[in-house]
Amino acid sequence: xxxxxxxxAALSVPEGENLVxxxxxxxxxxxxxxxxxxxxxxxxxxxxxxQSSQREQTSGRLNASLDKSSGRSTLYIAASQxxxxxxxxCAVRDSNTGNQFYFGTGTSxxxxx
Amino acid sequence: xxxxxxxxxxxxxxxxxxxxxxCEQHMGHRAMYWYKQKAxxxxxxxxxxxxxxxxxxxxxxxxxxxxxxxSSLLNLHLHALQPEDSALYLCASSLHEDSDxxxxxxxxxxxxxx
Numbered sequence: 001x002x003x004x005x006x007x008x009a010a011l012s013v014p015e016g017e018n019l020v021x022x023x024x025x026x027x028x029x030x031x032x033x034x035x036x037x038x039x040x041x042x043x044x045x046x047x048x049x050x051q052s053s054q055r056e057q058t059s060g061r062l063n064a065s066l067d068k069s070s071g072r073s074t075l076y077i078a079a080s081q082x083x084x085x086x087x088x089x090c091a092v093r094d095s096n097t098g099n100q101f102y103f104g105t106g107t108s109x110x111x112x113x
Numbered sequence: 114x115x116x117x118x119x120x121x122x123x124x125x126x127x128x129x130x131x132x133x134x135x136c137e138q139h140m141g142h143r144a145m146y147w148y149k150q151k152a153x154x155x156x157x158x159x160x161x162x163x164x165x166x167x168x169x170x171x172x173x174x175x176x177x178x179x180x181x182x183x184s185s186l187l188n189l190h191l192h193a194l195q196p197e198d199s200a201l202y203l204c205a206s207s208l209h210e211d212s213d214x215x216x217x218x219x220x221x222x223x224x225x226x227x
Contacts, residue, residue: 043220103155
């Protein structure tokens with residue numbers, strides 16, 4: 001069964017810093033990987049979707065990379081802002097188990113003004 | 114319209130009550146999903162509907178009963194719930210169940226069982 005892990009579990013940085021969130025998965029047989037943001041008690045907002053054939057995707061200050069063979073993805077956030085404070089979840093769409101979506105454990109980010 | 118809309122946003126119900134959660138999307142997505150999320154945990158899949166048919170039931174207790182009346186609407190009927198069922202219930206949709214497309218999530222229903 002696919003296992004998705006995110007490191008670190010929590011991260012606190014001063015405003016303006018660049019930061020990297022990590023996501024690793026155990027089985028490289030995936031269709032895609034999606035990064036989400038979740039504010040406390042709220043739903044998930046999609047940030048970036050990377051197909052298995054792609055190496056990276058960019059949206060504004062966010063850049064996500066995918067190394068499928070090594071089972072890793074990173075989410076790079078440039079010039080962090082207090083409004084970036086949230087929990088970030090990665091999820092992989094597994095092609096072995098009926099296209100099920102497996103979520104990582106999440107990274108709780110706090111950007112200090 | 115690029116949203117998944119969930120109602121109500123908050124629900125408090127007694128263990129003998131019957132209530133329903135509603136999820137709606139008008140993006141033409143043919144796969145819809147129910148997830149349950151406990152505090153500080155990732156979402157857990159409950160049900161998958163593909164073309165209005167139940168595709169996956171992740172061994173969810175029968176006190177949760179999903180329904181997909183049409184391609185835009187997904188309901189979750191609740192009956193005789195337990196306090197441990199209190200959680201955030203998230204609905205999501207994607208173009209197809211077996212596609213390369215990502216998921217769009219709703220903002221969730223915060224359910225409290227008393």
